[in-house]
Each structure stands twice: as C-alpha cells, then as structure tokens.
Amino acid sequence: MKDASFKPVADCAVLVEFGTIVDDDTNRLVIALDQAIASSNIRGVNEVIPGMVNILVNFDPLQTTHVDIQNAVEALLPLNQQTTATGKQHLVNICYEAPFSPDLNDVADARNMSVEAVINAHVGASYRVSMYGFAPGFAYLSGVPDAIQVPRKTSPVRDIPAGSVLIAGPQCLTTTLIMPTGWSIVGRTDVQVITEEPDKPFLYDVGDHVTFRRVGISDLAGDVQ
C-alpha cells in the first residue's frame, strides 16, 4: 500500500496523490479511492476527478476547508483494493483497415513486427478505463501491450476524425470529437462514448473494462466516413 500525499489547490480543491509514475497498482488505488469517496458522504465535496496517479477532490470553500477534506479522505485510508468494485465489461468494434489506420505501418516498423502482429496484440488486450481527460468522453484505456507501445509523435496531426482509435505508451484512446493528436492512429470504432442518454451520458465509468472486436469497414455502425 502506497502512502497518499495531499496538496492543497487554490481555495477549492485537494490533490490526493499515490505516486508519480503511471502504473497499474497506482491507478487501481486512484480508482479505489474514487469509489470510497463516492460511497462516503464528505461534507462540502462538489466533484471528484480521477487522474492516472492522483485524484482531485473539488470542494465548496463556503462549506469546508482543505484540512477538513484531507482529514475526511485520510479516514478512508488504507484502501482495501480487494473490495474495489470490478467494473463493467464493454466489447466495442474496431476496424483496422485503411483509411482508418494510417499509423499501423509505422507502429509495426517501430516495433519490428508485422502489421498483423500489431493488430493481434492490440485486439487481444484487455483495457481498463483509467480516467477521462482533455475533452468530453475521452476515456484513457490502460493496457496497450508492451510489444506495441510507441511514444507520442514529435508534432501533432490536425483534424483527426471522431471515432479514431489512438495509442501512445501504455494508453489507448477512442476519440469523440475532431481533434489534433500526436498519438498513433491504429483504427476506427463506432462506439458512442457520449451516449446522448440523460441518465447515463457517458458510456464508461472509471474502472470499467474494455475489449475490442475486430470488424470490417462494412460492419461498423453509422456514418464513420
């Protein structure tokens, strides 16, 4: 069990950090604390936002203070990771065919393997929703196999279509908006992370699990051109 450190942020948040290196154990602690805070009833908490190695507890300064929030969170520690809810399983379509996978060849070259081997590694892995970040519905999926991990590109490429499946390091991401990205584009999905359902506007909860199912272009739902 790693110790948590606490940093006051402005007048309205406390950053609770379990480490400085991204790894599975640290992210599981973040998810466990997220769930523990959700099932507690800490006065004055507005919003809790999980990151890769830390979690931001956003509070109302008219109701509470950094010190009270820290004390309330410390009372939830140590976390029992065994009791962490396992998370829902999601199976989502991915198409690795051209023109949806412009960077597959570069990933294969960088890792000295065939394109088919890259695809098999990517589609065979199980991913955990570690956090959402940057833009609406951008779920960071941890679990890209070591063999196909590649760093970010040195400069971003503009106007990547929504539904692109990207990888960088151990992270995989499916995009929801047209965006620039420095990540490698390996495929296209038809999953709608922004659901348009008022009761559950985002498909995944942090801590859920995602696996991909390989499909052809004609099997992708909706307009993915």
Place this chain on the structure above:
Amino acid sequence: MSTARFRVIHAGPYVTFQDGGRPGHMRFGVCASGPMDRTSFAAANLSTGNQADATSIEVSMGGLALECISGAITVAICGGDFNINCGDESYSSGVVTTINSGQQLSIRPGKSGSWCYLTFAGHVDVPQWLGKTATHALSGFGGGVLTSGQEFDILNSRAQSELNGPIPAFQARKFGGHLRVVLGPQEQHFTAAALKQFLGSEFTLSDAYDRMGVRLKGPSLRFGGALSIPSEPVLKGSVQVAGDGVPTILLADHQTTGGYPKIATVISADIDDFTQLRPRQKIRFHAIEPKSAIMLARVRAIERRSYLETLFQ
C-alpha cells in the same frame, strides 16, 4: 405568451450563449464552461428579472450586433466597459433598456474589459447539452457560438421599461493586477530561481487569449524536475507551464486534464476580475496560504451576495 425574435447582424469570435455553467462532469472530460465573469453575468440577469443563472449571451471583444425582428423586450448589458447602441440611444455597459421590433442593438468594446453579458427578460431558446445551455468551446455543444445571419427566439419575453436605467457597479471589485495564487500543486518541479521569478516579475497577457485560457509573456520559468507529469485533473485558474517555460492560466473552457506541471493556481475570488483584463495588460502573482484563500473566498461570497441583492430593488 410573447416571443421576441432576433437576427445576428454581426458576431465576433468567441461570442457564445452561456448559462451558469455545467459543473459536475469533469470526471467525464467536461469542464463547467459558463461565464468568464460570473458576477457581471449574474448582475445582468437579475437586472432583467431573470434567475441569476439564466441563459445569456457572452460578448467578446469581437463585438455583437443584433436586430430585433419581432416583439419587444427588455435587455441588460453588464460587464467590461463596452459601448452600446440601441435604436437611436447610446449607453455604456451597466444598463437596462428595452428594444422594439425593427431596432438594432450593437455592443462594441470600449476602453477596458474583455467580456460583457447581454441578458433578455425571458427565456433564451437555444439547445442544451447535459441539461445546460453553456457553450462548451472545444465541442460546440450547448447553446453554441453566435454566427452572422443566425436567428433565435426569446420565449415568454417581457417588455418592462420600468426596469430601464443604469446597473450599479460591483464596488468590491478593486483588482489592481495583483493575482493571488496558492503555489502548486507542482511548484517543486521548478528551480528556486524560477519560483522567485514567478513571484517577483511582471507578466503580460498575450494575444493568445480565449475562453480556454491565456498565455502570458514574461521570464521563462525553468524546470528543476520533469518537463511533464502523468495526466492529472486541472482547474480553472491553474497556471501551467509548458516546456518552453511560458505560463498559461486556464479559464472557463479549460481542458479537464493536463500533463504540464502547474506552478500555482489562481484563487477563485480573483479569476473573474482577471478575465476582464485585455492582452498587453500586466499582472503580478502574489502567493498566499491555502487557509487565507478560503477566507478570501468567503469574504468575496458575502460581498457578491450583498451586491447582487441590491439589484432586486
């Protein structure tokens, strides 16, 4: 029930529909959006008899010109020092007036201030996302960005010329370009010299200023530690420093996470005043303790409440 209809003659960049914002979805990558200057926004709404968080138009320095094409409605304009023409009359901002069918309303930047709010006595009928009309800049979801030629309706519109007149200013606002911050959460990534420069130097707002944030110009802040950190949640007011040593202050439409170290975070009591500065204006950072920041938030809440209460007269 009456309806007033408007046509957009001209809308500069970053002129958007905003309600009180969409808090509570940061964990799904959605920042709260909402008005850059929350007090002026609330004052404009209350002055037209609306709820404080009703949908309004946030006008940028790009300006806005509208034509009332049907109906008659009372409107308020409050925020930075903007010049207003309504029909044959001219005003400065901080005013309630009533506009009739066939009249034009133009709002252009005056001597100071970056944003002002146009509110309507009635219900602005624009799209919602996640139950709110605040425009989310990155996606365009919500009420949206105003564009020339666009038309929109105000439902349940009220023409209440008895409300016409000036809106009193928020006297507690006496921001002199000193921005109070709590250091961190990654101040330890910077050299001692960089921290000293951060707190001892003047910074200038650059032209790279929009609803997402503003890049500053000033001394380059050197890192002692890592140039990037694992992606972590950020807030409105986060002062993040990119690899080139240039600080950016994140604002209402900030991305929800970032991998750049944050040297400090601006306290919420100072952010709204800060957003009314213009490019090329200067600021200094002043570090305070977290518990002082809490106290200042509470003082500001009381000042703000008593100001807004005077608008109910």
